[in-house]
Amino acid sequence: MDEHQKGMLLECASKYPIPQGVKILYGTAGFRADASILSSTVFRVGILAALRSLKTKSVIGIMITASHNQISDNGVKIADPSGGMLTQEWEPFADLLANAPDPLNLVKLIAEFAEKENISFGGDYSAEVLLGRDTRPSGESLLEAARQGINSVIGAVATDMGILTTPQLHWMVRYRNMGKSALESDYFKQISNSFRCLMNYIPEEMTASEMDELIADGANGVGGEKLEVVKKTLSGLEIQVRNSGKEGEGVLNHGVGADFVQKEKIVPSGFDQIDVGKRCASLDGDADRFVYFYVLPGSNNKIELVDGDKILSLFALFIKQQLTVLNREDGRQVHLGVVQTAYANGASTDYLKKLGLEVALTPTGVKYLHEKAYDYDIGIYFEANGHGTILFSASFLSWLETRNKELASTSEGSELQLSVKRLLAISELINQAVGDALSGVLLVEVILRHMGWSIQRWSELYQDLPSRQLKVKVMDRTAVITANAETEVVKPTGLQEAINCEVAKYTMGRSFIRPSGTEDVIRVYAEASTQEEADNLAKSVAQHVNRFLGFGSS
Ligand SMILES: CC(=O)N[C@H]1[C@@H](OP(=O)(O)O)O[C@H](CO)[C@@H](O)[C@@H]1O
């Protein structure tokens, strides 16, 4: 790194001093904290993204969002060249960078890292970073901090793509790196075209019955706003958007959104008894996850939740049907695998295994599930909270494309051709960069039509085991170390034994704990054969967590 570059970094970094007395760490999905302390972190992530762009000679993305967190929080997610999350190999550098005490130390760190990674400044390739943000009021100034960070690397170009959902930004990065046009209008065009194709491939006998409108909760965030745009491009699907983020409708993520609905299992604000039985979906604050639900009769606002596990099951079932045709008609064996985390309801895992599917378990966080899903020709992954997507391997996709062309001249209109076309359309509709509520909802909608299913019929695929999630505030959540896809506590010693003793008291009991990567808490999960038992199990495990790690009270 030459003196000019060093001087530039020093000068820019001095405008973004780090907050005193706090350490901000790269978590499950990037950095997240109260927005007021994030400027320096985001500025430094700008530098990191420019370095990553130089290293990979590809476009990188920065998304300013704190997803489902409260409106006063914000955060930053980084999209790698594939459109997926930043490679885990760079996470330790991200932590060091964010916490370097002053500009001199920061520049020293960058110089050392650049040398180790063989990154040269001022070469032929100029770094390029796409920037996006959600609707949070702090987004604009944090985006500016990211831009300053990028601009402090000589030659680097920052392009502001505006207010976007997280998956839109990831999609843009992916498509730019594939050499394709990646404007927001291209994104909308692609999902509405592939949705139309899939609607056209619905068996004729299923198209007769009209389906009711979908009612969607936009979490008062960017997803609601974008869904309003998407719905205008669709035919054959009516969507009523509530909590769309318009002035006066409510506060982002406050009593609304997929996270609230999934964890509390009650209606989001704006929904009530008039909606009993109707098909409803809820997006999270940055629209990278979604769940479905319907309102149950009664005054307690209870819902029947159709979560990520059931979305995964629906997708797996539909894809499996298409693969059965490929196998029968063409003798083609396709390796289909599904990926879940320990939060997956035990009943869903049983169901998927009974379908004959290979089920893999990874730690929490899309970065782990996504990576595992690459192991298959088609890998479907979902977290119970609704974050997931479907990945198609490059070789299987190219086989599908070739076969599609051949069949157009030999077997036009055959069942085999239809299955090939459906799979191709799914690969276009679903966002293969990252989980995407907009395209995910559209895929659910078209599959329900294909099956002729109501949300109630879908929900009956299997019955969830009652479960409960709790959060425990502790002194130091990093004191908890887990193993086996987070199902076992390794440290502190003795805690796992205590959990085992509690679990043994219940029929079908299962419980695990792990430190959250996005909030300063330990999460407790429990399931058992009745809700009361699941609640009690969670409560007693939480008490053990408190005893081992808490502030001295239980
Ligand atoms: C139990 C749970 O819902 N955990 C969420 C949450 O992570 P935590 O590390 O549990 O805070 O946020 C992540 C990012 O959005 C998401 O991937 C994950 O599933």
Ligand SMILES: [Mg+2]
């Ligand atoms: Mg999110």
